[in-house]
Amino acid sequence: MVRSADIARSVYAAIAEAATTLRPDVRAALERAQAIESSPRGREVLGQLVENATIACRDGVPLCQDTGTVWVWIELGADECPGGDLQAAVDDAVRSSYRDHALRMSVAADALGDRTNTGDNTPAFVDVTLRPESGATVHVMLKGGGSDNASALAMLDPSAGVDGVRRFVLETVSAKATGACPPLVVGVGVGGTFDTVGKLAKKALLRPVGRPAGSPVTAALEERLLAEINALGIGPAGLGGTATALAVAVTTAPCHIAAMPVAVNLGCSAMRSVTVEVA
Amino acid sequence: MSDPICVTLPDDAASLRLLEVGTEVLLSGRVFTARDATHLRLVAELAETGVLPYDLARETLFYAGPTPPAAGRPVGAIGPTTARRMDAWTPQLLAAGIVATIGKGARDDSVRRACVAHGAVYLAAVGGAAALLGTHVVAAETVAYPELGTEALVRLELDRLPVWVAIDVRGHELYALARRSSAGEARP
Numbered sequence: 022m023v024r025s026a027d028i029a030r031s032v033y034a035a036i037a038e039a040a041t042t043l044r045p046d047v048r049a050a051l052e053r054a055q056a057i058e059s060s061p062r063g064r065e066v067l068g069q070l071v072e073n074a075t076i077a078c079r080d081g082v083p084l085c086q087d088t089g090t091v092w093v094w095i096e097l098g099a100d101e102c103p104g105g106d107l108q109a110a111v112d113d114a115v116r117s118s119y120r121d122h123a124l125r126m127s128v129a130a131d132a133l134g135d136r137t138n139t140g141d142n143t144p145a146f147v148d149v150t151l152r153p154e155s156g157a158t159v160h161v162m163l164k165g166g167g168s169d170n171a172s173a174l175a176m177l178d179p180s181a182g183v184d185g186v187r188r189f190v191l192e193t194v195s196a197k198a199t200g201a202c203p204p205l206v207v208g209v210g211v212g213g214t215f216d217t218v219g220k221l222a223k224k225a226l227l228r229p230v231g232r233p234a235g236s237p238v239t240a241a242l243e244e245r246l247l248a249e250i251n252a253l254g255i256g257p258a259g260l261g262g263t264a265t266a267l268a269v270a271v272t273t274a275p276c277h278i279a280a281m282p283v284a285v286n287l288g289c290s291a292m293r294s295v296t297v298e299v300a
Numbered sequence: 301m302s303d304p305i306c307v308t309l310p311d312d313a314a315s316l317r318l319l320e321v322g323t324e325v326l327l328s329g330r331v332f333t334a335r336d337a338t339h340l341r342l343v344a345e346l347a348e349t350g351v352l353p354y355d356l357a358r359e360t361l362f363y364a365g366p367t368p369p370a371a372g373r374p375v376g377a378i379g380p381t382t383a384r385r386m387d388a389w390t391p392q393l394l395a396a397g398i399v400a401t402i403g404k405g406a407r408d409d410s411v412r413r414a415c416v417a418h419g420a421v422y423l424a425a426v427g428g429a430a431a432l433l434g435t436h437v438v439a440a441e442t443v444a445y446p447e448l449g450t451e452a453l454v455r456l457e458l459d460r461l462p463v464w465v466a467i468d469v470r471g472h473e474l475y476a477l478a479r480r481s482s483a484g485e486a487r488p
């Protein structure tokens with residue numbers, strides 16, 4: 022049986038790992054990008070990013086000073102009963118992990134009114150979805166402000182089609198990439214409803230860099246977008262070059278016959294997530 | 301690319317005015333961290349007294365909020381935050397005497413014009429290289445607003461922190477220039 026305390030323990034450990042250890046797929050993509058980057062300045066930036074990953078892992082310091090807000094997505098077996106106050110247990114794990122690993126506290130108490138720093142990086146942003154299989158899969162993502170700010174959502178008309186989605190992604194990256202710490206992992210959600218399409222885009226960021234979508238139509242869009250984004254010239258750190266994005270991951274879903282929701286959630290060059298199984 | 305230029309602040313601040321956009325600089329010496337909440341306080345104090353508080357005239361602002369000390373260093377990780385969010389306040393701070401800002405990303409044209417008007421520069425550091433950049437910080441001391449946590453005004457002593465001139469005193473801007481030339485290279 023999965024207990025809230027088990028989930029909290031996995032969140033505690035995942036935060037430390039995500040903050041200091043670059044995802045192997047992201048690191049490999051940075052190294053590949055460095056080998057083919059056309060701009061000397063771009064190659065130097067990519068060299069800094071690879072060296073940064075080495076130093077962070079060696080010294081146990083964060084990859085990025087913005088250790089982010091914590092998104093925890095729990096895919097929970099429908100027969101499990103974690104018990105207790107799951108949100109409180111996860112918040113406790115966030116509080117102690119951020120303190121114990123000297124991470125940065127980056128949460129304001131209220132967006133509109135009292136913007137005082139909560140001082141312990143809580144609350145965590147927690148989603149629970151149910152599945153038939155027992156156990157739980159816990160995804161932990163640390164999302165920096167720079168890349169999340171550079172995200173966008175639009176309710177397109179169905180007539181916009183694949184090309185409308187393509188243009189919206191390109192416009193978003195073109196306008197906002199320099200503040201989002203490129204080379205980027207570009208997460209795109211298409212479908213669902215106004216409130217769910219953003220989550221689709223965020224979930225796309227969990228997919229390993231280099232793995233295409235299952236659907237041939239979606240995979241073709243990903244490939245075309247990656248080529249077009251890397252022809253924009255924005256480059257590593259926005260200082261010019263070909264490596265503007267490491268990957269484009271598109272996730273699709275059913276939607277209303279009148280709708281074509283699209284969301285772009287940009288992931289930075291330190292794209293931080295860890296997925297763990299809790300039995 | 302040519303070799304990086306070494307600059308020590310604040311003594312060599314005037315030499316920043318001689319550097320062209322795109323020049324790589326290894327920054328040493330004194331800078332002050334300031335993010336969103338820090339700017340709100342600084343600008344309020346400036347409005348009240350008419351001068352920059354904390355002897356910030358002729359100093360450099362680094363748009364950064366570090367993680368706590370780690371690995372025996374005064375800060376764990378430190379790197380530039382998005383400069384655009386500071387654009388609304390930057391022209392008045394440059395007018396009041398700030399000589400350089402360090403951040404990441406493209407900025408509003410009002411900042412470019414203010415750099416020209418006041419002989420100031422904008423320097424870009426690599427976002428996401430914060431463990432590496434942290435090894436170039438040799439001292440950190442909180443000067444004001446400790447209650448803001450990571451947004452406190454902190455005086456840093458740097459040792460060869462790598463940055464690029466992103467807006468020079470003639471108003472040339474690196475993000476647009478780099479993009480035009482790179483896109484040109486990238487297209488068949």
